[in-house]
Structure formats: C-alpha cells, structure tokens
Amino acid sequence: MLNFEFMNPTKVLFGKGQIASLAKEVPSDARILMLYGGGSIKKNGIYEQVKDALKGFDVLEFSGIPANPEYEVLLEALKMIREEKISFMLAVGGGSVIDGVKFLSAAALYKGDNPWDILSLKIRTEKGLPFGTVLTLPATASEMNSGAVISRKATQEKFSMGGPGLFPKFSILDPQVVASIPERQLANGITDAFTHVLEQYMTYPSGALLQDRIAEGIMQTLVEVAPRVIKDPSDYEAAANFMWSCTMALNGLIQKGVPTDWAVHFMGHELTALFGIDHARTLAIIAPSHYRYNFESKKEKLAQYAERVWGITTGTLEEKATAGIKATENFFHSLEIDTKLSEYTPEFKGTAQIIFRRFTDRGWLGLGEHKSLTPADVEKIVEMSY
Template identity: 75%
Template sequence: MNNFDFKNPTKIIFGKDSIEKIENEIPKDAKVLLLFGGGSIKKNGIYNQVKTALSKVNVIEFGGIPANPEYAVLMDALKVIKEEKITYLLAVGGGSVIDGTKFLSAAAVFNGETPWDILTQNIRTEKGMPFGTVLTLPATGSEMNSGAVITRRETKEKLAMGGPGLFPEFSILDPLVITSIPKRQLANGLADAFTHVLEQYMTYPTGALLQDRFAESILQTLIEVAPKIINNPTDYKAASNFMWSCTMALNGLIQKGVPTDWAVHAIGHELTALFGIDHARTLAVIAPSHYTFNFESKKEKLAQYGERVWNITEGTIDDKANAAIEKTVAFFHELGIDTKLSDYTKDYEGTAELISKRFTDRGWLGLGEHQNLSPEKVEEIVKMAY
C-alpha cells in the first residue's frame, strides 16, 4: 500500500427528515445564498423544508444552475454574492449545483484576473467561502469531497478544480429525496457512482487489501440495489444504501494508498462538452473501450473484479478479465444506458482527433495510473467507442 494522508472535514447528517437540521449548522448571523437548479425542489417539497429550516437567517435565492454547471450562469451568481455581501452558501441539489457552489466558494475569495483562471491554471483553493449542501440526487459524491467540474458553453470546455478549502462544512443526506427523481437520473447516478469506484480500483494490484474490499463492497451494493432503485425509488432501505454508496464512492477514502486512473473521466468530460451527453453516459461509453485498450496492464485487477464482484470463476486470467468487461457493459445496458458514442450522436466523425488535439494543447500528455496514455492513445480509445 502506498503512503497517504487523509482528512475529510465534512459533517454528514444522514437519514429521514434530516433537512430540518440545517438550522443547527449555519451561523445565525450569516447572510445565505440559497443555490438550486431547475426548480424541481419546489415541486417535490424539498424547497419548503429548506426554507422552513432557514427561517431564522437572512436568505437570498439563486436558481437555474444547469445540469452541467455553466460558467456564465455562475458568474451571475457571483455578482449576487458580491453585491449582497453574502457570507454563506447553501447548495440544494445534485452534483451540478454542489459543483457550481464550490466554484462560487472559490471565486468569491479569488483575487486573480478572472475566475476562469481557477480552472485553466489549476489553482487550488486553500480557503473558500463556507458552504453546506442538501443532496437531492445521489451520484457524484460532491457532497463529501473537495472537487468540482465546471462547463463553459462558449468554448465547449469542461474542466476540473478543487482544493482543501472546498469541502462542504456539512451535507444533509435524506434518502427520502430520491422518491421524486426520474428513472433516467437514477440510472445516471448508479452508473456515475459505479464508474467513480472503478476509476480508483481498476488499475493494478498494490497489496491494498482493505482498500480493494472497500471498493468491491460499494460495487456489489450498487449492483444489488440498482433494480430496486429503478423499479421502486420509495424503497427506503434500498434508497439509503444507494445514497451512502454514492457518497462513499468519491469521498476520498477508497483512493488512499492506491494508484488511481481518471482517464475515463477526462475523456468523458470532452464528450459532454462537445455533445451535451449526460456525464454518466459518457463514462459508460468510454470505460469499456478504455479497459479493452489497456487490457494487458489492467487484466489482473479486471480478473479480480470479475471474481469478487461478478462471481466469475471459470477460465484463465484473460478469460475472467474479458468477462468482467462484458459484465460491466451488460450492467450499464440493464440500467438503460447505451455504451457507444454512435448511440448518442451521428456527428461523431473527427471526435477522437479533436479530443486528442485538445489534450495535446493543454499539455495532458500522459493520462491514467501509469501516466502513459498519450493523446494518440486517447484518440484510439475514443475511436474504439464509436
């Protein structure tokens, strides 16, 4: 196992009817900006619960943060923060709203020329404006980590940011919220969390026995609850396990002491930026091709994954590894998620070359756990995903 440091300061408040506990977490003298997305929280009752919990503090609202948090929209929110002298942010939404709030947390205290520099120059935020979250869509794990991904429509870019100052101070996780989530988004959440685990697990053996089993247990839990969640989101036991699995998939724990990949995300982000494909679905498009292309360097972990998660016991290491990839594709299909780029757009010709050029221009010359995935190799992986 590799050396590591681990600190996660986010307080998790989990369970039924926990939204009312917000009032105990935000300073009474705070001026709060309540941030949310397209307005679904006003239809499903979450908005009213949050407003009731915030009745004793000064609150201003900003809605309309889109599914891929858009830089231009967030800059409008930043103006509100500056003009209204906001002191505390509260994100009520899924990963996009929380990611957007993290950007605002960083941008509110940023002294550089333009907040976009935070993303293009990989500027880590050591201390941002304090914020909390109320999770309404389990998927990204953003409620318990310090990372975010922001989209800029005018340049068709989707870039990551982070830093120790961007952990939420608290996050409310009430599994009851999933009862009103459409099946497509539930499927996305399951696929997103599943792939988050794979990015931290599907590399090569390092003797990190407990870390491997942490990762495998999350994968097994997601597989077990997936049909229950899709068919009956009112199943509280399944909803609880789903929500906590999504959080545990990307709160930093399972990546400690092991190599991590993240090439699938880097490539997938480009597909979202170029075509507007749902984030989780871009991961389902790229992951099978990525594992097939890098089969020789990943086959030991692929076979282990096949044995422990999918109960594949027959054949050689190569047989088990190939079967594991097939099982993963089948799992995505069972969720109703297509796994080829051509399933989402007919204008895919030239995409591989464009992504390769973007990576070259950014200086991203070696992705993956071995940092040996050149832009040329990325081009081949994308073509395999057509």
C-alpha cells in the same frame, strides 16, 4: 500500499427528516445565499422543507444553475454574493449545483482579477466561503469531497478544480429525495458512482488489500440495489444504500494508498463538451473500450473484480478479466444506459480526431495510472467506443 494523507472534515447528516436539522448547522448570524437548479426542488417539496427549516434566518436565493455548471451563470451568482455580502452558501441540488457552489466558494475569496484562472491555471483553494449542502441527487459525492467540475459553453471546455478549502461544512442526505428522481437520473447516478469506483480501482495490484475490499463492497452494493432503485425509487432501504454508496465512492477514502486512473473521466468530459451527453453516460461509453485497450496492464484487477463483484470464478485470468468487462457493459445496459457513442449522436465520426487535437493542444499527455497514455492512445480508445 502507497503513502497517503487523508482528511475529510465534512459533517454528514444522513436519514429521514434530516433537512429539519439545517437550523442547527447554519451559522445563526449568517447572511445566506441558497442556490439551486432548474426548480425541480419546488415540485418535490424539498424547497419548502429547506425554507421551513431556515425560518428566521436571513436567506436570499439564486436559481438556475444548469447541469454541467456553466461558468457564465456562476458569474452572475458571484456578483450577487459580492453585492449582497453573503457569508454562507447553501447548495440545494445534485452534483452540478454543489460543484457550482464550490466554484463560487473559491471565487468569492479569490484575490486575482479573473476567476477563470482558478480553472484554467488549476489554482487550489486553501480557504473558501463556507457552505453547506442539501443533496437532492445521489451521484457525484460532491457533497463530501473538495472537488468540482465547471463547464464553459463559449469554449466547449470542462475543467476540474479543488482544494482543502472546498469541503462542505455539512451535507444533508435524506434518501427520501430519491423517490422523486426521474429514472434517467437514477440510472445516471448509479453509473456515475460505479465508474467513480472503477477509476480508483481498475489499475494494477498495489497491495492495498483493504481499499480493494471497500471499493468492491461499494460496487457490490450498487449492483445489489440498482434494480430495486430503478423499479421503485421510494424503496427507502435501496435508496439509502444507493445514496451512501455514491458518497463513499468519491469522498476520498478509497483513492488513498492506491494508484488511480481517471482517464475515463478525461475522455468522457470531452464527449459532454462536444455533444452534451450526460456525464455518466459518457463514462459508460468510454470505460469498456478503455479497459479493452489497456487490457494487459489492467487484467489482474479486471479478473479480481470479475471474481469478487460478479462472482465469475471459472476460466483463466484473461477469460475472467474479459468477462468482467462484459459484465460491466451488461450492468450499464440493465440500466438502459447505452455504451456506444453512435447510439447517442449520428455525428460521431471524427470525434476521436477532435479529442486527439484537443488533448495535444492542451498538452494533456500521460493519462492513466501509469501516466503513459498519449493523445494517440486516447484517439484509439475513443474510436473503439463508436
């Protein structure tokens, strides 16, 4: 087990009707900016629930934060935060809205001239403008971590950011919101969370036996509830386990004491930036090829995963490892998630070379748990994903 530091101060309020708890969590004297996305919360009743819970509070609104939260849009919100002297933000949405609010939390207190520096220069945020969240879409665990990913259309870039100042003060997770999520988003959320676990698990044995068990437990739970969630998102028990699994997949716990990979995300982000493919789907495109390409260095964990998550107990270590990759693809397919780039865009040819050049230009050498994957390796993995 590797040395680690772990702290996660976010207060989680989980369960039926928890949105009504907002009033006791928001500072009573706050000037609040409530931020949300395209307005789906006005259709599913969450907007009303939040507004009811915040009756008597001083609340302004900013809507229209898009999927893959867009820098230019966030700058408008930043202007409003400054002009209106906002002291607390409430993100009502999924990972995109929450990530956008994290950028705003950092940017509102950032002392430099250009907020883009927070992203391009990877400036960590030690103290941000405080915010809470009401989660409407389980997937990214942004509701219980201190990281965010922000996009910039103008330059087709997608950067990550973070820091201990960016944990939400509280997050409200009511699994009843799952009932109104479209099937496509449910499949994305399951795939996203599952791949988050894989990125922190599918490396090499490091003697972190407990972390392995917890990671496997999250994946087993996602596998168990996925068909139930897809079939009937109003199945509360399935929705609750889906929601809590997504949070636990990336709230920091399972990455502590283990090597982590994240190469799938780095490659996947490029596919979103280039083609606008849903984040989760880019992970499903890249992951199987990534594991096949790096088979030798990952085969022990692949075999352990095949055994414990998929019950594949026969065959050699290599056979089990191979079957584990296949089981992962089958799982994504069962969610109607395609796993080849060519199934998403007819313009897939040359993508590997474009990403090769982007990685080379940015100096992104050394991806993966061994920091050994070069842009040339990335090129081959992306090509295998066509």
